[in-house]
Amino acid sequence: MSSFMSGCEAIARGAWEGGVDVVTSYPGSPVTDIVGAAKRFKEIRCQWAVNEKVAMEMAAGVAHGGGRVLTVMKHVGLNVAADPFFNLAYTGVEGGLVVVVGDDPGARSSQNEQDSRLLAIAANIPVLEPASLQEAYLFTKLAFEISEAFDVPVIVRVTAQHCYSSDRVVTGTRQKKNRRLGFAGPIQKYLLLPDFVVNRHQQLVNNLKLLASSDWNRWLVDVSEHPCDTGNKFPYGIICSGYIYNMVCEVVGGLNVPVMKLGMAFPIHDEAVREFADCCEKVLVLEESSRAIEQQVRQLGINTAGRAHFDGVGELQLNDLLSDDIPAWNQLVHNQNKKRSAPELFIPVQYIEAVDECSLTAQISVPKRPAGFCAGCSHSPIFHQLGLRKIYVVGDIGCYTLGATEPFSALHANLCMGASIGILQGYLAIMDADARKKAVAVIGDSTFFHSGIPPLLTAINSGVAATILILDNSRSAMTGYQDTYPSYSRDEWLKLLEGFRVPEFAVVDALDVAALSIQLDTFLNSEKLSVMVVKGDCVQGMPRKGPTNYRYTIREDMCTSCGKCIETDCPSIVKNLLDGKASFEITNECIGCGFCSQTCPENAIIPMSVNFESPLVTKTLAKVPWHRVIKFLRSKPAMRGILERFEREQY
Amino acid sequence: MEMYISGLGGLGLINLTKKVCFLLGQKYPRVLSSESRGIAQRRGSVSACVRAGENVFTPQLYANQADVIVALEALEALRQPKLIKSGTVCIVSDMCVNNLGGAQGALRYPDFKEIVYTISRLGGKVLVIPYAAMMQKDALLKVHISSVCLAVTARLLGFSLQELQTFFPELFTDAKNALAMHQGYELFSFEMAVEAERQVA
Numbered sequence: 001m002s003s004f005m006s007g008c009e010a011i012a013r014g015a016w017e018g019g020v021d022v023v024t025s026y027p028g029s030p031v032t033d034i035v036g037a038a039k040r041f042k043e044i045r046c047q048w049a050v051n052e053k054v055a056m057e058m059a060a061g062v063a064h065g066g067g068r069v070l071t072v073m074k075h076v077g078l079n080v081a082a083d084p085f086f087n088l089a090y091t092g093v094e095g096g097l098v099v100v101v102g103d104d105p106g107a108r109s110s111q112n113e114q115d116s117r118l119l120a121i122a123a124n125i126p127v128l129e130p131a132s133l134q135e136a137y138l139f140t141k142l143a144f145e146i147s148e149a150f151d152v153p154v155i156v157r158v159t160a161q162h163c164y165s166s167d168r169v170v171t172g173t174r175q176k177k178n179r180r181l182g183f184a185g186p187i188q189k190y191l192l193l194p195d196f197v198v199n200r201h202q203q204l205v206n207n208l209k210l211l212a213s214s215d216w217n218r219w220l221v222d223v224s225e226h227p228c229d230t231g232n233k234f235p236y237g238i239i240c241s242g243y244i245y246n247m248v249c250e251v252v253g254g255l256n257v258p259v260m261k262l263g264m265a266f267p268i269h270d271e272a273v274r275e276f277a278d279c280c281e282k283v284l285v286l287e288e289s290s291r292a293i294e295q296q297v298r299q300l301g302i303n304t305a306g307r308a309h310f311d312g313v314g315e316l317q318l319n320d321l322l323s324d325d326i327p328a329w330n331q332l333v334h335n336q337n338k339k340r341s342a343p344e345l346f347i348p349v350q351y352i353e354a355v356d357e358c359s360l361t362a363q364i365s366v367p368k369r370p371a372g373f374c375a376g377c378s379h380s381p382i383f384h385q386l387g388l389r390k391i392y393v394v395g396d397i398g399c400y401t402l403g404a405t406e407p408f409s410a411l412h413a414n415l416c417m418g419a420s421i422g423i424l425q426g427y428l429a430i431m432d433a434d435a436r437k438k439a440v441a442v443i444g445d446s447t448f449f450h451s452g453i454p455p456l457l458t459a460i461n462s463g464v465a466a467t468i469l470i471l472d473n474s475r476s477a478m479t480g481y482q483d484t485y486p487s488y489s490r491d492e493w494l495k496l497l498e499g500f501r502v503p504e505f506a507v508v509d510a511l512d513v514a515a516l517s518i519q520l521d522t523f524l525n526s527e528k529l530s531v532m533v534v535k536g537d538c539v540q541g542m543p544r545k546g547p548t549n550y551r552y553t554i555r556e557d558m559c560t561s562c563g564k565c566i567e568t569d570c571p572s573i574v575k576n577l578l579d580g581k582a583s584f585e586i587t588n589e590c591i592g593c594g595f596c597s598q599t600c601p602e603n604a605i606i607p608m609s610v611n612f613e614s615p616l617v618t619k620t621l622a623k624v625p626w627h628r629v630i631k632f633l634r635s636k637p638a639m640r641g642i643l644e645r646f647e648r649e650q651y
Numbered sequence: 652m653e654m655y656i657s658g659l660g661g662l663g664l665i666n667l668t669k670k671v672c673f674l675l676g677q678k679y680p681r682v683l684s685s686e687s688r689g690i691a692q693r694r695g696s697v698s699a700c701v702r703a704g705e706n707v708f709t710p711q712l713y714a715n716q717a718d719v720i721v722a723l724e725a726l727e728a729l730r731q732p733k734l735i736k737s738g739t740v741c742i743v744s745d746m747c748v749n750n751l752g753g754a755q756g757a758l759r760y761p762d763f764k765e766i767v768y769t770i771s772r773l774g775g776k777v778l779v780i781p782y783a784a785m786m787q788k789d790a791l792l793k794v795h796i797s798s799v800c801l802a803v804t805a806r807l808l809g810f811s812l813q814e815l816q817t818f819f820p821e822l823f824t825d826a827k828n829a830l831a832m833h834q835g836y837e838l839f840s841f842e843m844a845v846e847a848e849r850q851v852a
Binding site: 004108161164165166167168243246247249250253318336366367368369370371372374571588 | 660683696706730732792
C-alpha cells in the first residue's frame with residue numbers, strides 16, 4: 001500500500017508498524033506533528049510531557065519494562081533531556097527505545113542550529129539518518145529492532161526538510177509481538193551505582209562495536225555504483241547521509257560517479273567505508289550542519305577532500321557541496337541548474353499582457369513580513385504596557401517572543417526554555433537597587449512549568465526583589481495548542497504561589513488594561529519578589545473561522561483618527577487612507593477581545609451589539625466598560641448560551 | 652513540473668499544497684513538496700515548493716525553475732522572484748494584505764499594477780484572480796482564496812469540476828467553500844481573463 005504522507009506522518013506510521021506501545025513528547029518544531037499523527041492509531045498511547053526530560057524518563061520506564069516506546073523532541077529539547085539520555089545508554093533497554101530528534105538547520109523556528117548527531121556521539125548512542133520519507137518511515141520501524149538487538153536507545157535524526165515535506169510512502173502492517181513485560185533487573189544493569197558504572201560503560205562500547213560491523217549497519221549502507229565492479233579506481237567518490245543524498249543524486253544524474261549513502265550516521269560501517277575509499281582516488285564526504293561523519297571517516301585513516309566553503313551554517317545550499325580538490329565535481333554542481341528540464345506543460349491560458357512600461361517605476365522590492373500576535377491574543381495588552389514603560393524585558397521561549405516586534409519593542413533578550421527568571425536574577429545581582437524597577441522577566445505558563453519553577457524557587461530562597469510575569473494562556477500555544485500540563489484557574493494559581501512562599505503575587509485578567517497597568521506599577525515599586533500571573537486564553541482554542549462572538553466596530557462619527565488603536569498591533573484593525581485622511585475599521589478577523597476599545601480615548605470602539613443608529617444612545621452606551629461586562633456575562637454558563645445565540649443571529 | 656505556492660499564514664496554503672500534490676500525483680510518477688513553516692502562521696509569509704516528474708529527488712527549487720507560481724496574496728507572488736523564468740505561469744490573487752513592517756503596514760505596499768508589471772518583466776505570464784471583487788460580491792472570507800486557487804490550478808492541470816468533487820468532497824459541503832471552488836473553476840474562462848486584464852489596465 002502507498003499513500004502521500006508528510007515526514008511526520010511517515011515516522012508515526014513507521015513507529016506504529018514497528019509495534020510501538022507508547023509515544024512521549026514535548027512539542028517543538030519541526031517534529032510536533034509526529035504525536036498528532038501517532039494519535040490516529042488506537043494501539044498507541046500518546047502522552048505530552050511537561051518537558052523533554054520527563055518525556056525521556058517516561059520512555060525509559062516503558063523501555064525498561066519491556067515495552068516499545070518512541071520519544072519525540074526537537075534538537076534543543078535533547079539538551080534538556082541530556083541527563084537521562086546519556087545514562088540510558090548505560091542502562092540499556094528491554095523494549096526498543098527510539099528517540100526522534102528534529103534538527104533545524106537554518107533555524108526556521110529555533111534558538112540555534114546544533115547538530116544532534118554530535119550529542120549522540122558524545123553519549124555513544126547510534127544515529128539513523130533517513131534521506132527520504134520512505135526511509136524516515138522504514139528507519140523508524142527498524143530502529144526498534146536495532147535498539148532491542150544491541151541493548152541501546154537509537155536516535156532517528158530528521159530535519160525540517162523531512163518533516164515539512166510530503167512524498168508517496170509504501171507502507172506495511174503492524175508488527176504483532178508478544179512481549180514480556182515486567183520490572184527491570186538485575187540491579188547491576190539498571191542501578192547506576194559507581195560500582196556498576198564502568199562495567200556498563202564497557203558493555204555499551206562493546207555493543208557499539210558490534211553494531212558498527214553488524215549486518216544491520218551494512219544493510220543500511222547503499223552504494224549507487226559499486227566501485228569494485230569496474231576494476232580501475234574512480235577519480236572520486238561521494239559519501240553522504242541524510243537529506244543531502246537527494247541533492248547529490250540530482251547533481252550526479254545518470255553519470256558514473258560512485259555515491260555511498262550511510263543510513264547509520266553513527267557508528268559508521270568501517271569495513272564498507274574502507275572498501276569504498278579503496279576504490280576511489282579521492283573521497284568527498286557531504287553532510288549538513290557539521291562534519292560528524294567526515295570525522296569518523298578520517299579516524300579510519302582515510303583522507304577526505306576539502307570543503308572550504310562549508311561551515312555548517314544555515315540550511316544546505318548547492319554551494320555547500322563544492323570541493324576545491326575535485327574540479328570535475330564542482331563543474332557538475334555548477335551545471336545543476338541547467339540540467340533540469342521540466343516536462344512539457346500545456347496551459348491554454350489567455351494571458352494578461354504586461355501593463356504599460358512607461359507608467360511604472362523600477363523593480364519593486366518585497367519587504368519581509370514579520371510575524372506578530374494573532375488578533376485577540378491575550379499577550380498583546382501586557383506588552384503594550386511594558387512598551388509604554390520602556391522597561392528592559394528578559395523574555396523566554398514562546399509566542400510572547402513576538403513582544404520584541406514593532407510597535408511594542410518590549411522584549412530584549414532570551415536564551416533557552418525557562419532562562420528568563422535566572423537571567424533577571426543575574427542582572428539584579430550586579431546592578432544597583434534601582435535596577436529592579438527597570439527590568440522584568442516574562443515567561444509563558446508552558447515554559448514556566450517546563451523549566452521555570454527551579455529559577456523561581458531560587459529567587460524565593462535568595463530573597464531577591466524582582467518582578468516576574470507569568471503569561472498564562474493555558475496551553476503550549478507556540479507549537480499548536482498542546483496540553484502539556486494541567487490548566488490552572490485563578491484560585492489554583494494563588495494557592496500554588498502561596499505554597500511556593502512567593503512574597504507578593506497577583507493574578508490579573510490579561511485583557512483588562514487598567515488592572516494590568518495598576519498591578520504592574522505596584523509590583524515594580526515593591527521591595528519584594530513579586531509574581532504577576534497574566535491570565536488569558538489562547539485564540540487558537542477559539543472557533544476563529546466560525547461565527548465571531550462580540551465583534552467590535554469603530555464608530556466613524558466618534559473616531560478622531562488619533563491612531564491609538566493602531567498601537568495595539570491588532571491585525572483585524574485596518575487603516576484606510578482617503579484624500580490624505582486616515583480612517584480605521586475593524587475586519588471580521590476580530591474575535592471581540594476588547595483590547596482596542598480600552599485604548600480609544602473617545603470610546604469610539606464598541607461591540608457591534610450596542611452600535612445603535614442614534615449617536616446619543618451609542619455615545620452613552622460606549623462609556624460602559626463592555627469588555628468587563630461581556631467577560632462577566634460569559635463566565636455565567638446560563639448567560640453565555642443566550643449571548644452567543646444573540647450574537648450569531650445578529651451577525 | 653515545478654511549482655511555487657506562496658501566501659500568508661492562515662490563508663490555507665498548507666492544505667492547498669496537499670491537494671495540489673494529490674492532483675499532480677494523478678499525472679506524474681513522483682511528487683515531492685516542501686513547506687516553510689515555523690512561526691510563519693502568525694501573519695508571516697508562508698510558502699511551499701512542489702516538484703513532480705520522473706527523476707525528482709528533492710522538492711527544492713532553484714533559480715529560473717518555476718513552471719507555475721500560485722500566490723494567495725498579491726505581493727507574495729514576488730517573494731522569490733529568482734524562480735520566475737520566461738513563461739512561468741503566475742496565478743496571482745489581487746487580494747493585498749498590507750502588514751509590511753507591522754500589522755497596520757508601516758511600509759508602503761506597492762500598487763497591484765507594479766506587481767503585475769514586475770512579474771511580466773521577469774518573464775512571467777500573469778493570470779489575475781480578481782479576489783477582492785469576489786470577496787465583496789459573494790461575501791467570501793480571506794481563507795477561501797485557497798479554494799479558488801485550487802480550482803484554478805486544477806483546471807490548468809486539466810481536471811474537471813466533477814473530478815474535483817470526487818477527489819475532495821469535503822470542499823463542497825460548506826456553501827461558501829463550494830462557491831469559491833465553482834467561482835475559481837469558472838474564472839479560468841477566456842471572458843474572465845479578459846475582464847481581469849481590463850481591471851488591471
